[in-house]
Amino acid sequence: MWRLSASLLLCCLGLISGCTTSSIGSAVGAVSGVASSAATANPVVGYAVGVTMQAATDATIKYVFREWTNEQQNLMAHLAGELPIGETQSWQITRVIPLGNEQGQLQVVREIINPLVVCREILFTVEDKEQTMPYLAAICKRGEEWKWASTEPSVQRWSGLH
Template sequence: MKRGIWLLLLVPLAGCGVGAELTGAAVGIAAGTVTGNPALGFGIAVGTQAGVQAGLNWAVRVRARGEQDAVAEAIGSLVPGEVRPWRIEHDIPIGNEHGEVRLVREMVTPLATCREALFSVSEGDWFVTTACRQGEHWKWAAAEPAVPRWGALQ
């Protein structure tokens, strides 16, 4: 019994990629054992795995959107050539990021006002992105899975 407890304590170290599979397997085995129906246990395992994976994907998207919004707001407050720090502090303080952002240029058209900028993450490499004004705020506009209309493709 003690060996099983230690194995359960090691599960978080495996990462999020394994969490959904292990949860689905555990629930499926339990359901199959309780009901005596392995097909039902398999169906419950697959459904549980899909639900847990969807929840993990949602959480990752929310956190990424928070980071993108923090960078976009920093971009919106700059003048061309200016460098300023950016920072995100998540509700659950894991993966809080910071870096610098440098405004490269502003593009004003009748349809949108956008800004292209360079940003760093935790004093690492520099990346380029675009942020556009959306009402009172600036939003991430890079062609990545950051657009809500992409739905399940994110």
């Protein structure tokens, strides 16, 4: 009887934890925790499995979104690197899964040349069904490629700007 009560308590705690983390990770953690607890008749094992599954799911989702952002930034940096200053060009990212598809316009505002690196300041928009949001960013030439230089989690370290 206490095992059933402990399993129900763990299930409720797993569902409540969804209020502070991603709901997908919480759901996966709760379901796998309850299933493991029931299969092993040990609520501690169920809790450990649930927490582990939630953490793994959340980390995977964050990784995918970082990679998608990096892909979008690389596309925009490539387009802006070839664009003459002052001209505008459309950009669009379309994914196999229709999640995170975005589009807009980008324009090179100015070029910043210094002894270390050549950079460009770009103005771009992200068009939504309801509104268009403008953003300002920087791209810099690294070797033969233009790379996103604005500080964001998806940008890799510049390794001494070479």
